[in-house]
Amino acid sequence: MNMKEPLILSNARLVLADEIVERGWIIAENGAITAFGSGRAPAGAEDMAGDLLIPGLVELHTDHIEAHYMPRPKVHWDPVSAVLSYDGQLAVSGITTVLDSLRVWREEGADDVGGEATLLADAIAKARDADMLRIDHFLHLRCEVPMPDVVDETRALIGRDDVRLLSLMDHTPGQRQFRDETKLRDYYRGKAGGLTDAELDVMFAKRHQQAALHGAKNYRALVELARQHARPLASHDDTTAEHVTHSIDDGVAIAEFPTTVEAARALHAGGVRVLMGAPNLVRGGSHSGNVATAELARAGVLDVLSSDYVPASLLMAALCLPQAAPGITLPAAMRAVTKTPAEAVGLNDRGEIAVGKRADLVRVRMAETVPVVRTVWRTSRRVA
Ligand SMILES: [Fe+2]
Numbered sequence: 001m002n003m004k005e006p007l008i009l010s011n012a013r014l015v016l017a018d019e020i021v022e023r024g025w026i027i028a029e030n031g032a033i034t035a036f037g038s039g040r041a042p043a044g045a046e047d048m049a050g051d052l053l054i055p056g057l058v059e060l061h062t063d064h065i066e067a068h069y070m071p072r073p074k075v076h077w078d079p080v081s082a083v084l085s086y087d088g089q090l091a092v093s094g095i096t097t098v099l100d101s102l103r104v105w106r107e108e109g110a111d112d113v114g115g116e117a118t119l120l121a122d123a124i125a126k127a128r129d130a131d132m133l134r135i136d137h138f139l140h141l142r143c144e145v146p147m148p149d150v151v152d153e154t155r156a157l158i159g160r161d162d163v164r165l166l167s168l169m170d171h172t173p174g175q176r177q178f179r180d181e182t183k184l185r186d187y188y189r190g191k192a193g194g195l196t197d198a199e200l201d202v203m204f205a206k207r208h209q210q211a212a213l214h215g216a217k218n219y220r221a222l223v224e225l226a227r228q229h230a231r232p233l234a235s236h237d238d239t240t241a242e243h244v245t246h247s248i249d250d251g252v253a254i255a256e257f258p259t260t261v262e263a264a265r266a267l268h269a270g271g272v273r274v275l276m277g278a279p280n281l282v283r284g285g286s287h288s289g290n291v292a293t294a295e296l297a298r299a300g301v302l303d304v305l306s307s308d309y310v311p312a313s314l315l316m317a318a319l320c321l322p323q324a325a326p327g328i329t330l331p332a333a334m335r336a337v338t339k340t341p342a343e344a345v346g347l348n349d350r351g352e353i354a355v356g357k358r359a360d361l362v363r364v365r366m367a368e369t370v371p372v373v374r375t376v377w378r379t380s381r382r383v384a
Contacts, residue, residue: 004030007359007380010041012048015055015334017352026053028359031379036353048363051374054334055352056096056360057314058341060165060275061140061234061256061306063101064089065120079123084132091134091384093311094373096360097342097350099140099164100124104154105147117141117157125162134376134383136360138164138345140234143222145170146211151221158229164345166226167234167256168219172211173204176237177259183288223250232345234275237290238263247272253344254304259290261299268301273344275304278317278337281324282310293317297325304341315364315371 007028014024014036025045026036041047068082068089090098102117127133139162143150157163170176171184178184181204188195188203195203226233234254235247244263247255248270255272258264264274274296280286281293296302305321307314314337321333335352342351350358359380364371376384 006034007377008042008045009048009053009361009363010045012051012053012363014038014053014353015331017335017339017354018331020331024053026353026361028361028377028380031359031381033353033355033357033359035355052364053353054094054362054364055338055357056135056350056362056376056378057094057318057337058097058347058351059090059095059307059311059314059337060099060254060304060341060345061101061167062090062098062308062311063103063142064307064309064311065100065102067309069116069120079119080127080132083120083123083127087127087133087135087137088384090311091376092373093307094315094362094364094371094376095135095307095311096362096376096378096383097136097138097347099138099345101140101142101167102157103142103144104157105144105150106153117153121157121160121162125160128162135378138162140165140167142167142169145218145222146172146207146213146215147218148210148214150214151218151225154222154225158225158231163229163231164347165232165234165254166222167236168222168252169236170211170215171237172207172215174208175211176239176243177257177288177290179239179259180289187288219246235267235272238267241266244270254341256306257290258296259288261291261295261301264291264296264301265299268303273303273340274301275306275341276302277308278305278313279308279310281305281317281321282313294324297321297328300327303336304344305336306341315362315373319364319366319371 010025012024014021021038024038025041027034065086068086104117173181232253234256235252236256238258244266254275255267256275268274276293285292318333318337339351361377363375
């Protein structure tokens, strides 16, 4: 549609940041919301037939692009084509802003998309510059702290305009996400072309050595780099009181996937937004045997949901959160996938239905128990 023509929608259940407007209407002009209300529809409105109208979802942590770029082990797809199909999948999942999570380190022998962050970041930029994308893309640099070259690799990427978040990860066996080392073994064994136990022994020994050699030094260097470039930081898999103290003292904006209820409580109380996996909520637990998203929601310490590896999980999880955690209203559940993640990374122009905010909107209808995304607008332009 023409950007100059206003977008007018009516007869929708509008999900605002703290209430639902029944029989709601909305007007957006030049990409921003200019008015909304309830009752008699303005002239020329498109009838939403009572469907939910929600703000476009904001996703901070998904590596799903890798599934499109490497659809089979060792098979690399054209990166721009991969970006487009990934972008389309996010759009039909109701996501209008994404932080594409790219691993900035490389690891010998691991059959992963590692060390190709620059190639993927370039493909995203190319698609964006040519107006090929349906939704808004930013970058989230995933930094595996103990890796020998991680600081240099991060330094090479952090100056890009679209970098919005740095996460500091440490997957050393026996720690954090993989306190139970057998879970890490299962993870690597289960991957296509999986490693044998003997190969894993070698790899794990090397990981321990790298952590001892580089962990503390790289951690400080990465925190400093983020500070110099004014980029928000995320911690990852916080488990112990020491992890929590570091995260609070170093001013991290988001704690991704804390592994225990104690860590999550302390982070939340310390002003760090707690992010948990939407698949964990939909599936009813963590695939690595850590704390359940629903448990943190019931404890009142869940701030942000992330689709992680299943784009469709974000909307599903937000809509089932009020049942999973009585006391959480639908507007509060939607905030965990819109306003709160947007604000955490400084995107204050979006994430809620309010006058002056971007007209990033999603029309949703429930079919059986599955939400169906029927229409998506980004800055009032229809994109799905
Ligand atoms: Fe992790």
